[in-house]
Amino acid sequence: MRVLVLYATTEGQTRKICRFAADRLVSEGHSVELLNAEDAEGLDAGRFDAALLAGSVHIGKIQPALIAAAREHAGALAKMPTLYLQVSLAAAGKDPGELEELREIAREAAEGFGWEPSRTEQVAGAFRFSEYDFFKSWAMRWIASQHRQEVDPGRDRDYTDWTALGEILDDWAASAAERR
Ligand SMILES: Cc1cc2nc3c(=O)[nH]c(=O)nc-3n(C[C@H](O)[C@H](O)[C@H](O)COP(=O)(O)O)c2cc1C
Known part of the structure; x- marks a missing residue:
């Protein structure tokens, strides 16, 4: 598959996560374009078969650049299998209130995208x-x-639990390839 990995990062952990994801997908035979959402102008999202989006939580919100890019390319992204990774420190804990807040932040992000990711995962950051x-x-x-x-x-x-993240990626890529 041709996979777009589109991310936003403030301190760099989401970039590290997306590089890991790109290496993993490439090692499984997929071709990957890793793109910072700040540089998504002119992107032809329609040439990809699947897309992974990732952003990190800062004071209860993800980066506006990721939302803007996801919304700009909504037409193409909504039609393909997608995985949204939301990176935060609350995801490292087990506090039910904080985990519910993360789900709410992801719901708000999807509203901003203007389409619903096929799969959303909370990932612990750094x-x-x-x-x-x-x-x-x-x-x-x-x-x-x-x-x-x-x-x-x-x-x-x-x-970040790199083993668990690897398993999420393998599972998502397998189901995305099946859906093609
Ligand atoms: C100023 C600031 C605010 C943050 N706010 C939150 C928050 O509201 N909830 C949370 O779970 N993590 C919060 N974090 C933690 C980040 O989500 C975490 O450090 C993540 O790894 C950052 O990813 P990045 O390096 O890709 O930007 C915050 C971090 C910083 C520096």
Whole structure:
């Protein structure tokens, strides 16, 4: 299949996740175009068989650039199998209230896209202190303390479950290939 991987990232973890996804899909024989949503102008989405979209949650919202690109190409994307990966730190926990908030954020994202992804998955992201300015670093330490998480502001911390993500990708790609 020809697969579009369209993402938005603020501190880089979603880019890392999408590079992993691209490598995985290529290793299974698919051809992949990895594209930052900021660079989606002029994209011909109709030439793909399937699309993976990914964005990360910041203060309860995903990046407007991903929503804008998904909406701009709604006509083509709505017709193909799609997977939406929503990256956040709340996805690393088990708090039912926070998980419901993530589902609500994904519903709002789909409304913004103007079409419903065939599959949506919540993916745990990372603390990236190396990318934060003073205020973000302070805010993230406070969030970590609220969740009783020990974080060392001198070190990044990756919560993404790469094995589980690989399985999601394999499963989605297999069902997308069947649907073709
Ligand atoms: C300023 C800021 C606000 C954030 N807000 C949320 C939030 O509302 N909910 C959440 O679960 N995670 C939140 N996060 C965590 C990010 O979603 C997480 O770090 C993710 O890995 C970022 O992905 P990116 O590096 O691709 O931007 C926030 C992170 C930052 C820096």
